[in-house]
Amino acid sequence: AQSVAQPEDQVNVAEGNPLTVKCTYSVSGNPYLFWYVQYPNRGLQFLLKYITGDNLVKGSYGFEAEFNKSQTSFHLKKPSALVSDSALYFCAVLASGGSYIPTFGRGTSLIVHP
Amino acid sequence: NAGVTQTPKFQVLKTGQSMTLQCAQDMNHNSMYWYRQDPGMGLRLIYYSASEGTTDKGEVPNGYNVSRLNKREFSLRLESAAPSQTSVYFCASIQQGFAAKNIQYFGAGTRLSVL
Numbered sequence: 152a153q154s155v156a157q158p159e160d161q162v163n164v165a166e167g168n169p170l171t172v173k174c175t176y177s178v179s180g181n182p183y184l185f186w187y188v189q190y191p192n193r194g195l196q197f198l199l200k201y202i203t204g205d206n207l208v209k210g211s212y213g214f215e216a217e218f219n220k221s222q223t224s225f226h227l228k229k230p231s232a233l234v235s236d237s238a239l240y241f242c243a244v245l246a247s248g249g250s251y252i253p254t255f256g257r258g259t260s261l262i263v264h265p
Numbered sequence: 266n267a268g269v270t271q272t273p274k275f276q277v278l279k280t281g282q283s284m285t286l287q288c289a290q291d292m293n294h295n296s297m298y299w300y301r302q303d304p305g306m307g308l309r310l311i312y313y314s315a316s317e318g319t320t321d322k323g324e325v326p327n328g329y330n331v332s333r334l335n336k337r338e339f340s341l342r343l344e345s346a347a348p349s350q351t352s353v354y355f356c357a358s359i360q361q362g363f364a365a366k367n368i369q370y371f372g373a374g375t376r377l378s379v380l
Contacts, residue, residue: 183367194355194371251296251361257307
C-alpha cells in the first residue's frame with residue numbers, strides 16, 4: 152500500500168520569506184512524486200513532479216522540490232513567497248509499474264501574509 | 266483544448282433524489298477518476314476507469330455508480346442522494362506511461378449539496 156503524509160494542516164509565512172511545505176511518502180518500489188496546487192473554487196493544477204534523475208526538481212511559479220530517498224520525503228520549497236502563492240497544496244505519490252492510482256495527502260493550506 | 270470538463274458546476278438535491286455528474290476529457294487519456302473532496306479529508310477516490318470499458322471501486326464507492334461511456338466520457342451517478350454525499354466532486358484523467366509523466370488533469374469541480 153502507498154501513503155502520503157503532509158504533517159502540517161497550515162503553513163504561515165511572510166511575503167518575501169522562504170517557504171517549505173512538507174511531504175513524506177511510503178510506496179513499494181520506485182516512486183513517482185507530484186505536487187498539485189488548488190486555488191479557491193478551482194480544480195487541482197499540476198505544479199511539479201519527480202520521476203527519476205536529479206533530486207531537485209523545478210516547477211511552475213518558482214516552486215521547487217527536493218526528493219530525498221533516505222528520508223522518503225519530497226518537500227516543496229520556494230525562495231521568496233508571494234501573497235498570490237496562498238492556496239491549498241497537495242502532495243501525491245504513484246508507484247512506478249503499479250496501478251495508475253495516485254495517493255494524495257490531505258493537503259496543506261499555505262497562507263502568505265503581506 | 267478544454268482539458269477536463271465537468272457539468273454541472275453546482276447542484277442542490279433533496280435526500281433521495283438521483284443525479285448524474287458528467288465528465289469529459291479531450292486529451293485522449295486512457296484513465297479517468299472520480300474524487301470527492303471534504304474539508305480536512307483531502308481527495309478520496311470514489312471510482313476509476315483504467316481504460317475504456319473498465320471501471321473499478323476506489324476508497325469510498327458506496328452510494329455511487331459510474332459509467333465509462335467511451336474514451337472521452339466518465340459519468341458518476343448518485344441513485345439516492347444522502348446528506349453525507351454533500352461534497353465537492355472532481356473528475357480527473359491521466360495519460361499513462363513514463364513518457365507521459367503520469368500527470369493528472371482535473372476538472373473545475375461540481376459542488377453538490379444534499380438537503
